[in-house]
Amino acid sequence: MTPDDLLQRLAFVRAGIDRAGTLRADAAKIAHFRGHKDARVLPMWRQRHPFDTGPDGTPRPITMSLSEVGDDAMFLGLVGETPWFAAALNDADVPATGESAFRILNDMLPVLPAAQATLLAYARGMMLWHHTHRYCGRCGSPAASSEAGHSRTCTNTACAHRSYPRTDPAVITAIIHPDGEHILLGRKPEWAPNMYSTIAGFVEPGETLEQTVIRETLEETGVPVTDVRYIASQPWPFPSSLMLGFRARAITTDIRSDDDELEDVRWFSRDEVKNGVERNDPGPGLKLSHPHSISRFLIDGWAYEK
Ligand SMILES: [Zn+2]
Structure with missing residues (x-):
């Protein structure tokens, strides 16, 4: 590939x-x-x-x-x-x-x-x-569509605040083991059995993207990472995210979770990932997200390098 x-x-x-x-x-x-x-x-x-x-x-x-x-x-x-x-x-x-x-x-x-x-x-x-965004975020009056739908303007003329469409940046990261041959994936409790994916989280105010990658990975997996590199992005309007795809290298490999967002986190080998199946496949083995997602793009981008 x-x-x-x-x-x-x-x-x-x-x-x-x-x-x-x-x-x-x-x-x-x-x-x-x-x-x-x-x-x-x-x-x-x-x-x-x-x-x-x-x-x-x-x-x-x-x-x-x-x-x-x-x-x-x-x-x-x-x-x-x-x-x-x-x-x-x-x-x-x-x-x-x-x-x-x-x-x-x-x-x-x-x-x-x-x-x-x-x-x-x-x-x-x-x-x-x-x-x-039907109401003005500044004064609470109704806001009306303006600029052919690319902004909304407060109908209270004393306010007239104008707001623009929002996109919420989120990072999603392929975390690679120091040996280069394993990738760190986690699963949420509501997912299908054996479904695992890359580590993701929203950017907080005042944070750089690299800081978000490091913070989210540590919070969700306990693994400190470095060498954070941007790979690609994908609009994800469910409802308003922009997924920013990264790759990072783990410094240590012990897994520990400080929050309850993920129910399991594991290292998977390159072969396990290559043998992974679609998330709705009824068969056994590791299940991965759809090929159209940036998560799979990042995972396969690493798995098929070799
Ligand atoms: Zn207003």
Whole structure:
């Protein structure tokens, strides 16, 4: 498995849209896009997106026209000349395709074309941000969508505070044994039996990414690490994370857990990882996360170096 093979699998990183950020505040341009005959809307309802099946058998996101959704559709950008928008649907707006067409994005990743998964992740992240930022964080008055959906502005004119979409940085790390031949993985109690993954945690205010890697690893595993190196990132809009993937080297190997987030932490050999199976495989052996995740990207990136 080459680094290119691994990158091909990673979800949400294939940019297929021009975000056209400089046009968001241009009301005339946005009005023109809203009136464009080919403009498409990606709908979301109860955090799900509707899909049908294309002629080649692959799933396709179902799109809607602007006339089918409210005025709050936010501008995502341009795919070629075509403006794309996103809109959250109310129960009354769920189209004739019916509720059963609506699926959870994460479940669709193994079968969804990469560029479409990326577009849906972007739309999903934006819509979830709007949903949880309906009120001004400074004065508590209602906040209204502005800049074609890329900000929200407090409706209290004495305040007029403007807020922007948030992304929560989280680190995720492949921790390599000093012998270079083992990797440290942990499991949460709610996971399927034998499922293990890389060590992850949120960045706290005032922390560098490297400090977060060192702190989280020590808290969750008791293992001190060094040589923290950035590898790659992945947007993870469940609801609003940006996963920052690292590799680090363990200084010592004794495992001890100071918190109860993980129920088990172990060192796994390269062969054990290479023989690992998908998390929903009913067979025995180590189970690993989906190939589209950055966790698996980091694990396989190490396992298949040799
Ligand atoms: Zn306010």
